[in-house]
Amino acid sequence: MTQIFSGFLSSFDPAHAIRAAEEYFGWLFSYFDPPHILEALNTFGQLINSSSLLFWSFVYTVVRYTLPDIVIWIMYAIHPKTFDPPRLKKYAGAEPLVSVIIAGRNPGPSIVTSIQSVLRSDYSNVEIIFADDYSTDNSVELARTFERTGRVRVFANANHSGKAVNLNLALNFVRGEFVFVLDADTQIYNDTIASMLPYFEDPQVGAVAASIFVRNGTASLLTRFQRIEYMLTYTLAQLWRDKLGIIAIVPGMGAMFRTTAMKGLGGFDMGLGDDTDMTLRLRKARWRLKMALRGRISTDVPVTLSHLMRQRARWTRNMVKMRLRKHRDMATLRYGFANAFLFYENLVNRTIRPLAIVGLAIYAHLYRGVDAPFIIGFLFWFTSLELFLKVLIARDMTTEPPLGQLWLVPLYIFYRVPLLLNQVTQVTRELLYIKTWHPYVPKRIWKQTPHH
Amino acid sequence: MSDRTARLLRALKVVSEAGPALEPSWNPHAREGVVYRGTGSELNDVSLLGDLEELANEDYLERVFVDRLSLCPNCESHALNVREVCLTCASANLSQIKTLLHFRCGFVGPVSAFAEEPRGRRCPKCRKLLTDLGTDHDSPGDYFSCRTCNASFQVAEVGARCLSCGARFVGVEMQRVGQRDVFAYRLAALGAAALSEGRLLEGPREALHDADGVVYRRHVLIAHVEDERRRRLGVGTGFGLIVLGSGQNGSRAPFDDKLAATVRGLLADNDKLGRLDEHHVVALLPGASKSQTRTMLKRVLAARGASAAPGIRADVVDLPDAANVAEQLDEVARRIDGA
Numbered sequence: 077m078t079q080i081f082s083g084f085l086s087s088f089d090p091a092h093a094i095r096a097a098e099e100y101f102g103w104l105f106s107y108f109d110p111p112h113i114l115e116a117l118n119t120f121g122q123l124i125n126s127s128s129l130l131f132w133s134f135v136y137t138v139v140r141y142t143l144p145d146i147v148i149w150i151m152y153a154i155h156p157k158t159f160d161p162p163r164l165k166k167y168a169g170a171e172p173l174v175s176v177i178i179a180g181r182n183p184g185p186s187i188v189t190s191i192q193s194v195l196r197s198d199y200s201n202v203e204i205i206f207a208d209d210y211s212t213d214n215s216v217e218l219a220r221t222f223e224r225t226g227r228v229r230v231f232a233n234a235n236h237s238g239k240a241v242n243l244n245l246a247l248n249f250v251r252g253e254f255v256f257v258l259d260a261d262t263q264i265y266n267d268t269i270a271s272m273l274p275y276f277e278d279p280q281v282g283a284v285a286a287s288i289f290v291r292n293g294t295a296s297l298l299t300r301f302q303r304i305e306y307m308l309t310y311t312l313a314q315l316w317r318d319k320l321g322i323i324a325i326v327p328g329m330g331a332m333f334r335t336t337a338m339k340g341l342g343g344f345d346m347g348l349g350d351d352t353d354m355t356l357r358l359r360k361a362r363w364r365l366k367m368a369l370r371g372r373i374s375t376d377v378p379v380t381l382s383h384l385m386r387q388r389a390r391w392t393r394n395m396v397k398m399r400l401r402k403h404r405d406m407a408t409l410r411y412g413f414a415n416a417f418l419f420y421e422n423l424v425n426r427t428i429r430p431l432a433i434v435g436l437a438i439y440a441h442l443y444r445g446v447d448a449p450f451i452i453g454f455l456f457w458f459t460s461l462e463l464f465l466k467v468l469i470a471r472d473m474t475t476e477p478p479l480g481q482l483w484l485v486p487l488y489i490f491y492r493v494p495l496l497l498n499q500v501t502q503v504t505r506e507l508l509y510i511k512t513w514h515p516y517v518p519k520r521i522w523k524q525t526p527h528h
Numbered sequence: 529m530s531d532r533t534a535r536l537l538r539a540l541k542v543v544s545e546a547g548p549a550l551e552p553s554w555n556p557h558a559r560e561g562v563v564y565r566g567t568g569s570e571l572n573d574v575s576l577l578g579d580l581e582e583l584a585n586e587d588y589l590e591r592v593f594v595d596r597l598s599l600c601p602n603c604e605s606h607a608l609n610v611r612e613v614c615l616t617c618a619s620a621n622l623s624q625i626k627t628l629l630h631f632r633c634g635f636v637g638p639v640s641a642f643a644e645e646p647r648g649r650r651c652p653k654c655r656k657l658l659t660d661l662g663t664d665h666d667s668p669g670d671y672f673s674c675r676t677c678n679a680s681f682q683v684a685e686v687g688a689r690c691l692s693c694g695a696r697f698v699g700v701e702m703q704r705v706g707q708r709d710v711f712a713y714r715l716a717a718l719g720a721a722a723l724s725e726g727r728l729l730e731g732p733r734e735a736l737h738d739a740d741g742v743v744y745r746r747h748v749l750i751a752h753v754e755d756e757r758r759r760r761l762g763v764g765t766g767f768g769l770i771v772l773g774s775g776q777n778g779s780r781a782p783f784d785d786k787l788a789a790t791v792r793g794l795l796a797d798n799d800k801l802g803r804l805d806e807h808h809v810v811a812l813l814p815g816a817s818k819s820q821t822r823t824m825l826k827r828v829l830a831a832r833g834a835s836a837a838p839g840i841r842a843d844v845v846d847l848p849d850a851a852n853v854a855e856q857l858d859e860v861a862r863r864i865d866g867a
Contacts, residue, residue, distance in 0.1 A: 230682060237629060237668065241634055241636060244636040248638075249679075249681075343635060344634055345633060520663075523631075524632050524663075
């Protein structure tokens, strides 16, 4: 393998390079053949005996990313009511006012869908505040058509100021005891608010995260993968994190907050990653965060690869900026063990691990020919099996994704690898402070904002 | 002479004695909100308004728009108090508030939340000083705050209360609020002719034409044009329209009978000449193409050069299918006056 790879690299003859590439990929894909699975299993046995670093990284991945899902599923199978909203006591028979705030720039017709979803929901005591971030389309006009209902109010910002500012603008006008933050391309279900409200019976609960469903799940192959991904990496993870008290994100696209908690922090801070930042600030202020399995929202996800890559690049950079820099004080025990755990968990899983995976893959390819079948063959089939199991768990607990999407499971890894590479690139860029500005925040505001 | 004729002639006299036009006087106590009083006139205001409208419909008078009144849908009173009200509770108890945004920490709040200090304002969230508007802070905009229900909003609803019957109207109910245009009235050529003859021109021919029988009345002309337009839409036959005015050196002059007769002589038998107002007539050329209409325009303007029709001004009207005929013709009349 090393010879093939060296030959591929050293040759500058195009014909030779093409031949070498053919040989390389032929060799690579030969490990998808069933006979090689046995070979891979043998390699795995060798790895166990050798206590290789690759083996332990594999074990860590299973323990961290699959075991919690299995445990949470067993809990669900034994006692499903554990995942239902708490019984209403304080709010039984009463409907406290819930203020739904939406911030958006050029959302177009989707703002109509979002507002309608709230107005049509079972929960009637709501007010909707749409803060428009200086849209250049007819979004304001569309939203204002709802003002005559007396339940919708529209604020057109006089300048383009970014999402956080517009959420703060809307927050300035809320009258409700609770604030539901909703994205302009997201809609709620009939029972979403009613399912999330009971969690606030506990006066220590500051925010409740919603379950995210993908609305445009059949728009493209990418959205089909994201439909699976949201269930596996968000919903299932949130459920076990909820039980351990280490919810790491209350998503900005759909979550409910106690107004006093949010206003007590002065609203959102400037910069990117408003939801991550708000989550961590609430945690540091010792508010409890919950996940509502039945509080569903559905949203549009990126349809094209370029849009998806830009979105994930932003998320990754926000993660480094917020979790590792701005809130690095969580690393001490000053804010409690759970918060310190969260910091290190992020550092390991979302910063070191992606870098390590890529590093190990390169290492294995170049210097450990014996590991190649393990990486390509065994890992592929094992990951597919593991994903299959997780999809079934998600399906059982949330009815998503549909069983018709199961054929995508063996291909899922090919969706994740480019995202992983994107993640590694963005982590590296952010750690090195390369091009930190993002057009999400206007430059006049970015210049005044303290960066970490 | 019937009572109606005598009454209408008296109304014409009132207009003629009032000067260039009979202007309305605002009167909150009058049922219609306005009164028309001619010099020495003892006519009843309400019946006078009815007579003026009737005369205007018959082209004896020209209407000049003055204002538009809102009417209560319940009692038709003009005494409506229209004001901005709250979107949620319809209260008029509103205050207008200015917001500030602090760039550094993203705090948004009313100006009153930022304590004023000698060097600037203090941000309540991060305690930093705001000194330069546009550099470290700006205003996302102003908004209304309702003192009754505490709701805030950027664009207030419009509501009305009838001061006569007490009814309130907000939001979609405002669409029920009626409107009535208030006009001044001035004597048209036909009205002047009726006054000079001491009778209304009501014979079968006189009902359609000006006093001398050469020029159609305004409402008859407009009906003819609308008929032609319907034919154009239905079977595709074209027609031409030329608006003609009179006057020299930038001033307007009445388009008198002599001038109308000159123009009439240039037109084909099938063509129609109608009065738009005292200063303008319109030539309607059924079946004429655009180029034929242009040719006719040249002939009319050539007559001016030969001193047959001094001071005549004219232009072709391009009438879209959906346009209001009267408004379109008036617009062209104003244009040729301006030119």
